[in-house]
Amino acid sequence: IAGITQAPTSQILAAGRRMTLRCTQDMRHNAMYWYRQDLGLGLRLIHYSNTAGTTGKGEVPDGYSVSRANTDDFPLTLASAVPSQTSVYFCASSAASVNEQFFGPGTRLTVL
Amino acid sequence: GQNIDQPTEMTATEGAIVQINCTYQTSGFNGLFWYQQHAGEAPTFLSYNVLDGLEEKGRFSSFLSRSKGYSYLLLKELQMKDSASYLCAVRDSNYQLIWGAGTKLIIKP
Numbered sequence: 001i002a003g004i005t006q007a008p009t010s011q012i013l014a015a016g017r018r019m020t021l022r023c024t025q026d027m028r029h030n031a032m033y034w035y036r037q038d039l040g041l042g043l044r045l046i047h048y049s050n051t052a053g054t055t056g057k058g059e060v061p062d063g064y065s066v067s068r069a070n071t072d073d074f075p076l077t078l079a080s081a082v083p084s085q086t087s088v089y090f091c092a093s094s095a096a097s098v099n100e101q102f103f104g105p106g107t108r109l110t111v112l
Numbered sequence: 113g114q115n116i117d118q119p120t121e122m123t124a125t126e127g128a129i130v131q132i133n134c135t136y137q138t139s140g141f142n143g144l145f146w147y148q149q150h151a152g153e154a155p156t157f158l159s160y161n162v163l164d165g166l167e168e169k170g171r172f173s174s175f176l177s178r179s180k181g182y183s184y185l186l187l188k189e190l191q192m193k194d195s196a197s198y199l200c201a202v203r204d205s206n207y208q209l210i211w212g213a214g215t216k217l218i219i220k221p
Contacts, residue, residue, distance in 0.1 A: 042116060042199070042211030043155070058208065090154060097207040100145060103154035 002026065004104035006091050012110045013081050021076045021107050023091030031094045032074040033101060034058075034066060036087040043090065049074060050097055081111045114138045116212035118200050123218045124190055132185045132198050132215045140205025146174050146185045147199040149214065155199055159185070187217075195219045 004025045013019050025032065030051045035043040045058030049068040063085060065077045074093075078085055088108050092101040115137045124130040136144070143162040147155035161167055161176035161183060173186040185198055197214040204210055 040213060042213045043201075043209075044211070045208055048208070098142075098203075100157040100160060101209070102157070105154050 004091055004093055004102060006089075006104040006107050008107060009105070010108040010110075012112065013078075015081055015083060015111055017081050019078045019081055019109070021078075021089055021091075021109070023074045023076070023104055024072050025074075025091075025093045025102075025104075026072065027093060027095075027102070028071060029093035029095050029102075030071070031097050031099075031101075032068065033092040033094075034064070034074070034076045035090045035092065036060065036085075037090060037106075038087050046076065046089075081109075083111045085109065086111045114202075114204065114210045116200055116202060116210055118198075118212040118215045120213070121216045121218065123220060124187075126190055126192060126219055126221050128190050129186065129188050130190060130217065132187070132200075132217065134183045134185070134200035134212055136181050136183070136200070136202045136210075136212075138202045138204045138210055141178060142203040142205065142207060144174075144176055144183050145201045145203070145209065146172075146183075147201065149197045149199055151196070158198075190219050192219050192221070 007022045033048045034046040047066040049055045052071045091104040094101045117135045146158040149155040159174040171188045199214045200212040201209040
């Protein structure tokens, strides 16, 4: 693989279900991010990780959790999905927090 | 609060020049980024400004005035493939990116 991959590409989920969005990068970047993108709004940061083993909350963290067990993987979990979490989710990475971010192809999630 | 303002939509003609403006009010400033996003795709990095002035990269240039909280992206010799959304983002005092909603650019033949 080259760059950042996300899985699944799209998903329809019943409200109340648990869901994990996967993100893997092979660029050995230290920093990784999860954003959601909704029509008419800018990208909003959900959670971030500046280095393996550490995570932080972004602008809209409620209802989401992340882990960073190693450099390459940064999964995002919705513990109990709600319709307001319907969105396109982008994972991104950067060499360090001061560098430009590279984005994965996104996951389109619909919660019914 | 933190705020990034961009026009929602702009239309331009193939071969022409277009300027997309971005104004910002953020808690601290550690650089401004421009990204391009084609419909249904991921954002891709275009340019970065941290000092005042113009940065030129081929057909694209980006300008920054920190005292005015203002930036613009200039696209020259427009091509149909330039039809996309252009996202302005400012890195704040916590080194997090604050994003504008994006400007959808429509190129007409």
